[in-house]
Amino acid sequence: MDVYHRPETLQDALALLNGTALTVAAGCTDLFPATPAQELAGQVLDITAIAALRGIDEGADGWRLGAATTWSDILRASLPPAFDMLKQAAREVGSVQIQNAGTIAGNICNASPAADGVPPLLALDAAVELASSTGTRRLALCDFLTGVRQTALRPGEMVTAIEVPRASGAGCSRFLKLGARKYLVISIASVAVRVVAPAGRVEGAALAVGACSPVPLRLTALEQRLCGRAPDDLPDAVDDAAIAGALSPISDIRADAAYRAAAAAELLRRALGDIADGAAG
Numbered sequence: 083m084d085v086y087h088r089p090e091t092l093q094d095a096l097a098l099l100n101g102t103a104l105t106v107a108a109g110c111t112d113l114f115p116a117t118p119a120q121e122l123a124g125q126v127l128d129i130t131a132i133a134a135l136r137g138i139d140e141g142a143d144g145w146r147l148g149a150a151t152t153w154s155d156i157l158r159a160s161l162p163p164a165f166d167m168l169k170q171a172a173r174e175v176g177s178v179q180i181q182n183a184g185t186i187a188g189n190i191c192n193a194s195p196a197a198d199g200v201p202p203l204l205a206l207d208a209a210v211e212l213a214s215s216t217g218t219r220r221l222a223l224c225d226f227l228t229g230v231r232q233t234a235l236r237p238g239e240m241v242t243a244i245e246v247p248r249a250s251g252a253g254c255s256r257f258l259k260l261g262a263r264k265y266l267v268i269s270i271a272s273v274a275v276r277v278v279a280p281a282g283r284v285e286g287a288a289l290a291v292g293a294c295s296p297v298p299l300r301l302t303a304l305e306q307r308l309c310g311r312a313p314d315d316l317p318d319a320v321d322d323a324a325i326a327g328a329l330s331p332i333s334d335i336r337a338d339a340a341y342r343a344a345a346a347a348e349l350l351r352r353a354l355g356d357i358a359d360g361a362a363g
Contacts, residue, residue, distance in 0.1 A: 088128040092135065092213070092242065098127055099238045100215040106240050108150050109183035111176065112192040127240075135242060144248040149187035149241045153199075154178075156186065165246075167255035167274045168202040174259055175199065176266060187241040190223065193231045193297070200227070200298040201274035201290035202257055207250045211243040212236075220245070227297040253278035253286065254360055256353040259293075260345050262336060269293040270337045271345040275353040277313065284308050284316070291346045294331040301328055304350075313358035317351040325350065 087104070089095045098104060104127040107113055113122070129135055135150040138159045145161070153172040161169070175181055175189070175198050189199040190210065203223055210226040212219050215238060223244070226234050235241070255276040261267030272292040278285045287308040292298040307319050322344060331342035 084123075085125040086128065087126065088131050090131045090133075092132055095127060095129060095132060095240065096213060096215045096238075099240060101238070106191075108185040108188050109152065109180075110188075111180050111184040112188055112194075129240070142248070144251065145246040147186055147244045147246070149243055150185050151187075153181035153184050153186070157181070162251045163254045164206065164251045164276055165202075165255065167205060167257035167276065168199070170257035171198040171202050171259075171272075171274070174257075174265075186244055190226065190244070191233060191235070191241060193227055193229070193233050195230055195296055195298065196269040196272070196293035197298070198257075198259060198269060198272060198292070201272055201292040202255070203244060203246075204290040204298055204300050205255065205274040205276045205288040206246045207288065209245045209247075210241055211245060212239045213242045214238045214240075218242070224297075224300065230296050250276070250288075254357050256356045258349045258353050258356075260349060268336070271331075271342050271349055272298075273346060273349040273353050275350065275357060277308070277316070277354070277357050279313050282312060284311050284313065289350060291325075291329060291350070294329040294342050294346050296330065299329065301325070301350075303328065308354075316354035316358055320347055320351045320354065322347045 087098050104125045106127050108129050129150055135148045137148050139146045153175045156172045157169055175184055189197050208223045210221050210223055228234055253276050257274045259269045259272035271294050274290045276288040287305045289301045289305055290298055308316055325347040326343035329343055331339040333339045
């Protein structure tokens with residue numbers, strides 16, 4: 083690499099980003115494998131020394147996950163059951179070594195359709211905080227992800243946090259993925275489900291599917307159909323044809339499009355069934 087920067091404050095990092103083409107680096111668990119060389123090219127901005135960017139804070143409005151928060155940090159955090167799906171996804175992000183290094187912001191900035199962290203964050207109604215030397219703006223995660231390996235980041239900006247609103251801390255949740263083997267595998271399909279049913283009837287639901295579209299998607303039509311149902315009835319509401327119509331999976335070496343769509347529907351039924359069993363218990 084030409085120049086390596088490792089500032090200790092966010093202000094210094096944003097000043098470096100202003101007008102200079104830099105590669106922002108943290109865990110590098112996606113960045114290095116995508117680099118066709120033994121080192122990163124150009125100037126690198128390492129944000130791992132900025133203490134303010136790591137950790138999870140809870141406030142009156144909800145939860146704030148710093149950009150450099152690792153998957154291991156998430157697993158160790160005390161969070162309500164609505165975040166169980168995010169913790170379950172965290173356990174699926176590579177090996178323990180990868181979980182110790184990989185960051186939540188890196189997972190979304192990589193913008194892979196199969197990113198394990200994105201469906202749970204979508205089901206938590208997450209928003210992305212973006213900062214530059216001229217100010218801060220906030221985007222819904224669904225608006226931040228614009229395509230395969232594409233985001234709404236502007237020149238001079240970096241992700242500083244992921245925010246989850248207080249209301250999304252309600253309910254129970256489940257994450258499931260299908261791969262060619264049990265561990266250390268890229269998803270063929272993945273789902274994240276959050277259901278709010280405090281009195282035996284669904285008052286709200288959030289369902290997201292990954293690896294079956296250019297970006298992971300919320301299934302808003304199915305979410306609406308679940309409202310008013312008893313938890314035990316939820317798996318029966320999943321219609322294969324409707325799920326396939328809402329998605330746009332690709333065919334590749336890991337699975338064809340029809341298999342991905344069918345897998346997504348089955349994973350949704352299983353996730354909803356698991357939540358129903360938990361509610362019954």
